[in-house]
Amino acid sequence: MISLTSPVRTRAHGWPAGAKLLALCLATLVLFLIENPVLHLAVLALVLLAYRLPGPVFFRAGMSRLWILWPFVVVVLIWHMLTDEPVTGMVIVLRMVSVVGLANLVTMTTRLTEMTDLIHRLLAPLRRLGLRTDALELAMALVIRATPALLDKGHNLRDAWRARTHRRPSWRIVLPFTLLAIDDAEHLAEALRARGAITNERE
Structure with missing residues (x-):
């Protein structure tokens, strides 16, 4: 998707x-x-x-x-x-x-809420077995939500490349795109930790 x-x-x-x-x-x-x-x-x-x-x-x-x-x-x-x-x-x-x-x-x-509610219902059998599905549900929701955002940033990066040169984007665009993805992941992790969605295992 x-x-x-x-x-x-x-x-x-x-x-x-x-x-x-x-x-x-x-x-x-x-x-x-x-x-x-x-x-x-x-x-x-x-x-x-x-x-x-x-x-x-x-x-x-x-x-x-x-x-x-x-x-x-x-x-x-x-x-x-x-x-x-x-x-x-x-x-x-x-x-x-x-x-x-x-x-x-x-x-x-x-809508994202409908998709997450559906995932929650589909994972109900695992909860009946005593397994926690919170992390899996959160991970699925983040993948669904973050993918289009990453695609948009990839398009912006490509447009920035084309604005600076007439050459087509090459493999050199992979590194800045990877750094963007890592930066977004770090900010997302900080936001989730601040809201108590994830906790540090050492705490």
Whole structure:
């Protein structure tokens, strides 16, 4: 799942989070059973239509999130071209884009509170066994919330690079992005510790 926010409200915002997540799991299972590239193209067309129905603003926001998949698409296609399996490579790429696109639709149309409540209910069996799930629930919520924020910072870093040079961003952007991620993690840990969400084991 790439994004958590949507710039506009859609009908899907009112659907139960559990139903959307179940539908995502079933759709993912079906997509992994399909090997026909034509069927995968049809599924991808339906996914794109789902992005387009709420309007151009929602469509642009969704496509901007999915754009980060292009390096993986290029690597997979090149590898399968070199191994003389272009059809297999196309199926993998179409499946990947469709699955991530569907997952992104779920998170774009589901509030963080609904997602955390759903995670809490799903982990209920573990609590009945006497296991504490607080840390796991917090970790999942942080991953869901922090991912789009990190993506935005990555985009800003890329734009800053392009503003200073005509060359395309290269591997040199990895180090400042990593430092940004570490800095955010440290600030988040300090904020959680100050609010009592995490404690120092030595205390």
